[in-house]
Amino acid sequence: MTVEYPWYQVLDGHANLEQGDFVRECPIIVPRRELEPEARVAAHVINYNVVIMSQSCDLEQKKLDLVLVCPIYPLDEFGSKNAFYQSKKGKEALRRGYSPAYCLLNECDIDGFERGLSVVDFLNVYGVSFDLLIDLAKTRGARLRLLPPYREHLSQAFARFFMRVGLPVDIPAFA
Amino acid sequence: MMEQQPTSPDVTLLDYQYAPARSAMGEAEVEAFPHVLPGWIERKQSPVHIPYRNRWRPIESDSSSVEPRFELRTDTSVVEDTEEISDEQIMAAMVSHELVVRMPPVSQFTVQLEIRSVRNAVPNPLSPEVIP
Numbered sequence: 001m002t003v004e005y006p007w008y009q010v011l012d013g014h015a016n017l018e019q020g021d022f023v024r025e026c027p028i029i030v031p032r033r034e035l036e037p038e039a040r041v042a043a044h045v046i047n048y049n050v051v052i053m054s055q056s057c058d059l060e061q062k063k064l065d066l067v068l069v070c071p072i073y074p075l076d077e078f079g080s081k082n083a084f085y086q087s088k089k090g091k092e093a094l095r096r097g098y099s100p101a102y103c104l105l106n107e108c109d110i111d112g113f114e115r116g117l118s119v120v121d122f123l124n125v126y127g128v129s130f131d132l133l134i135d136l137a138k139t140r141g142a143r144l145r146l147l148p149p150y151r152e153h154l155s156q157a158f159a160r161f162f163m164r165v166g167l168p169v170d171i172p173a174f175a
Numbered sequence: 176m177m178e179q180q181p182t183s184p185d186v187t188l189l190d191y192q193y194a195p196a197r198s199a200m201g202e203a204e205v206e207a208f209p210h211v212l213p214g215w216i217e218r219k220q221s222p223v224h225i226p227y228r229n230r231w232r233p234i235e236s237d238s239s240s241v242e243p244r245f246e247l248r249t250d251t252s253v254v255e256d257t258e259e260i261s262d263e264q265i266m267a268a269m270v271s272h273e274l275v276v277r278m279p280p281v282s283q284f285t286v287q288l289e290i291r292s293v294r295n296a297v298p299n300p301l302s303p304e305v306i307p
Contacts, residue, residue, distance in 0.1 A: 029288075037291075037292055037293050038291075041287070041288050042287055044284070046283040047280055047282045048281060073278050084268065087268070089264060093265045093269060098266070098269065101275065
């Protein structure tokens with residue numbers, strides 16, 4: 001018997017934020033120089049499509065002020081910037097988890113939220129104000145959410161990226 | 176020869192192509208022991224079936240048994256099906272390529288900030304959760 005395990009679902013904007021929620025055009029403010037009190041400075045606002053990486057339990061219990069998010073890009077666009085990830089071997093490397101800095105997510109065919117294969121970038125992690133994210137979620141309405149166990153798969157890949165260790169002198173391989 | 180077809184709950188694709196499972200008697204036994212059977216038993220030249228040719232194969236399958244197995248694939252991608260690429264091939268390709276990709280943002284612009292205050296963060300330690 002076939003059992004369905006959908007990757008995504010759509011939520012109302014007022015639903016609580018959880019790990020695996022996607023936020024479109026999340027603003028990241030980057031000051032150009034050190035900030036001093038009562039100064040007027042120029043700053044860049046850079047919008048990324050992101051996925052929330054902070055744990056759902058921490059979000060629900062409001063244990064944090066800054067929510068960790070990672071950018072997410074369409075695989076086609078990602079591959080256009082790097083010939084390896086445009087190749088079949090590169091895509092297969094992503095799919096098998098051989099590129100620890102990135103995680104491949106499946107397509108979405110939900111009406112209004114259609115998108116192709118996507119790549120989450122663990123190299124660039126941002127802390128975004130929790131209050132800002134809540135406000136963005138409410139004002140922007142329905143949003144997409146990554147469902148279990150794919151969400152935990154993403155979380156595990158994220159953890160694996162940060163816990164990897166390169167041994168300077170490794171044990172020789174067995175012949 | 177009795178043809179066994181997967182029932183609708185077993186198949187999620189309407190245009191899913193599959194090879195009919197072999198019955199317990201007939202072709203399987205004939206082919207397994209051709210040298211012991213009388214020559215007057217004719218073996219039909221059945222057309223070559225290429226099972227599960229659908230490029231998008233969400234289901235792993237095995238039609239070699241009288242009870243075909245259909246299971247959801249554990250792969251996390253629906254990338255177009257390809258020849259099997261070995262780990263060694265992938266690793267060799269990864270050595271010769273830059274693996275970090277610098278992607279542009281969705282959009283960006285410049286604003287003027289009026290700094291109202293600058294302060295150091297104050298820790299907000301949480302009590303350790305009680306482990307029963």
